[in-house]
Amino acid sequence: MIDKLIMYLRYPFVTYALIVGVMIALCSSLLGVTLVLKRFSYIGDGLSHVAFGAMAVAGVLGLTNELLIVLPVTVISAVLMLMTGRNAKIKGDAMIAMISVGSLAFGYLLMNIFSTSSNLSGDVCSTLFGSTLILTLSVRDVIISCVLSVIVIVIFILFYNRIFAVTFDEDFSKAAGTDAGRINLLIAVMTAVIIVLAMNLVGSLLISALVIFPALSAMRLFGNFRDVTVFSAVLSVICAFLGIVISILAGTPVGSTIVAADAAAFIVCMIIGKVRGGTAV
Amino acid sequence: MAFLTVKDLVLAYDRKIIAENIGFTVNEGDYLCIVGENGSGKTTLMKTLLGLQQPYSGEIVFGDGIRKNEIGYLPQQTDIQRDFPASVREIVFSGLQAKAGMRPFYRKYEKEEALRNMERLDIAELSKRSYRELSGGQQQRVLLARALTAAGKLLLLDEPVSGLDPIVTKEMYQVISDLNRNGTTIMMISHDIGQALKYATHILHIGDMTFFGTCDEYLASPLGRMFTAGVTEVQV
Numbered sequence: 001m002i003d004k005l006i007m008y009l010r011y012p013f014v015t016y017a018l019i020v021g022v023m024i025a026l027c028s029s030l031l032g033v034t035l036v037l038k039r040f041s042y043i044g045d046g047l048s049h050v051a052f053g054a055m056a057v058a059g060v061l062g063l064t065n066e067l068l069i070v071l072p073v074t075v076i077s078a079v080l081m082l083m084t085g086r087n088a089k090i091k092g093d094a095m096i097a098m099i100s101v102g103s104l105a106f107g108y109l110l111m112n113i114f115s116t117s118s119n120l121s122g123d124v125c126s127t128l129f130g131s132t133l134i135l136t137l138s139v140r141d142v143i144i145s146c147v148l149s150v151i152v153i154v155i156f157i158l159f160y161n162r163i164f165a166v167t168f169d170e171d172f173s174k175a176a177g178t179d180a181g182r183i184n185l186l187i188a189v190m191t192a193v194i195i196v197l198a199m200n201l202v203g204s205l206l207i208s209a210l211v212i213f214p215a216l217s218a219m220r221l222f223g224n225f226r227d228v229t230v231f232s233a234v235l236s237v238i239c240a241f242l243g244i245v246i247s248i249l250a251g252t253p254v255g256s257t258i259v260a261a262d263a264a265a266f267i268v269c270m271i272i273g274k275v276r277g278g279t280a281v
Numbered sequence: 282m283a284f285l286t287v288k289d290l291v292l293a294y295d296r297k298i299i300a301e302n303i304g305f306t307v308n309e310g311d312y313l314c315i316v317g318e319n320g321s322g323k324t325t326l327m328k329t330l331l332g333l334q335q336p337y338s339g340e341i342v343f344g345d346g347i348r349k350n351e352i353g354y355l356p357q358q359t360d361i362q363r364d365f366p367a368s369v370r371e372i373v374f375s376g377l378q379a380k381a382g383m384r385p386f387y388r389k390y391e392k393e394e395a396l397r398n399m400e401r402l403d404i405a406e407l408s409k410r411s412y413r414e415l416s417g418g419q420q421q422r423v424l425l426a427r428a429l430t431a432a433g434k435l436l437l438l439d440e441p442v443s444g445l446d447p448i449v450t451k452e453m454y455q456v457i458s459d460l461n462r463n464g465t466t467i468m469m470i471s472h473d474i475g476q477a478l479k480y481a482t483h484i485l486h487i488g489d490m491t492f493f494g495t496c497d498e499y500l501a502s503p504l505g506r507m508f509t510a511g512v513t514e515v516q517v
């Protein structure tokens with residue numbers, strides 16, 4: 001088993017997958033707490049469907065670098081969703097559901113009509129569930145993923161205090177002179193970037209799990225924001241690492257294996273939380 | 282010049298008028314209690330003063346002594362906070378965002394000042410505890426410490442004692458009154474007119490009829506007599 005792993009680690013694509021996987025897992029867990037507590041999870045879910053549609057368009061156009069389309073489209077959708085979501089009059093939730101389901105259908109339709117691939121359902125499946133994408137990364141993909149991840153992490157650290165404040169109590173933050181609208185916008189844009197990144201790792205259907213599970217697990221065990229954030233990042237990285245290794249050794253799909261690891265970790269955290277009663281200091 | 286002067290203020294949500302004819306002044310050292318029926322617009326008034334929403338019409342003028350972000354705010358409890366994983370110190374430190382502005386991190390002396398506010402309100406030993414595990418009274422003290430950390434000059438408190446048991450309520454009134462005696466100007470929304478008259482210097486009553494004046498003037502006014510009828514424990 002270990003021998004097999006060491007043998008695999010000699011291949012660059014395995015190392016790339018591990019590096020990218022760990023980076024993406026780290027930054028996707030950072031905003032989890034905020035998204036859950038601000039009831040923004042639905043935006044993450046909607047955005048993953050938009051990213052799927054954009055991916056299909058990029059595929060049809062034959063772009064070698066899908067990010068050129070997927071990233072801007074997803075970021076713009078994030079901003080739109082945030083704005084409509086806050087506007088009670090347009091029924092924000094229904095609007096987001098429409099955009100996201102619409103993109104899903106549109107994306108699949110495009111892939112169906114224009115696909116030259118002999119294995120259409122395989123393509124669709126890998127976009128939805130991430131299957132082997134992560135194992136086919138080029139050096140350029142690795143660099144782009146790492147750079148974007150580092151940017152997300154640095155921005156998160158620089159805005160950590162303000163993100164906490166606006167998540168905990170938006171009205172108070174506004175009264176204290178913080179531009180809560182700008183922070184919300186920042187959160188939405190970062191969410192979009194994370195989702196586009198995470199799509200490489202677990203595919204668009206499983207992204208929400210990657211973003212939400214570590215945060216929910218950490219909230220079972222810790223009672224302060226800093227520890228919850230740090231623990232969910234650590235947990236997310238461990239699960240992504242294990243998930244990738246297991247999937248290579250056992251030949252299971254990468255994305256679902258990672259998410260299964262996250263789900264298992266959540267159950268463990270839930271049980272520990274229950275047994276211990278209350279949260280740690 | 283007064284800290285705050287409000288003239289002919291009309292409050293509205295989406296052009297639907299909630300309350301009108303509101304006028305009052307707050308001077309340094311005052312303790313103003315805002316009373317009125319449920320839904321009469323007390324919370325809306327506070328949010329409008331804080332710039333969280335726009336007035337329909339009228340004038341809000343802050344005096345020389347005070348800027349808009351020198352006001353500490355204790356909002357009415359919302360439910361998002363109940364299961365929030367945050368420690369007491371994290372919440373009180375978040376009051377520093379007014380001072381930090383665009384700076385990403387809080388300075389050491391700023392945090393020390395926040396810790397002093399926690400000592401003042403007797404929650405220093407709760408510093409590392411999780412907010413969601415505290416009693417209602419302790420939670421309100423945390424939010425009060427945060428407001429104080431944001432600004433020590435003028436505090437806007439929206440029903441700081443709602444949901445607290447009588448003993449804790451009394452302690453909370455005492456704490457607020459102590460702050461006022463040490464120079465903090467207070468504007469507080471309260472349900473309990475008896476307690477309001479006991480501690481406040483001025484009363485603002487909003488609703489179908491409005492009133493602004495000192496406690497004595499309020500008691501002598503027709504509105505005040507009507508509203509305080511049945512309140513036995515009025516100690517002026």
Ligand SMILES: Nc1ncnc2c1ncn2[C@@H]1O[C@H](COP(=O)(O)OP(=O)(O)O)[C@@H](O)[C@H]1O
Nearest residue numbers: 294295299317318319320321322323324325326
């Ligand atoms: N977000 C809102 N949108 C529309 N109307 C609102 C909103 N919030 C409160 N109101 C209405 O404004 C009125 C005053 O509310 P509020 O200021 O909370 O009253 P109070 O604090 O005095 O109990 C109520 O009739 C309420 O229904």
Ligand SMILES: [Mg+2]
Nearest residue numbers: 323324325357
């Ligand atoms: Mg109210």
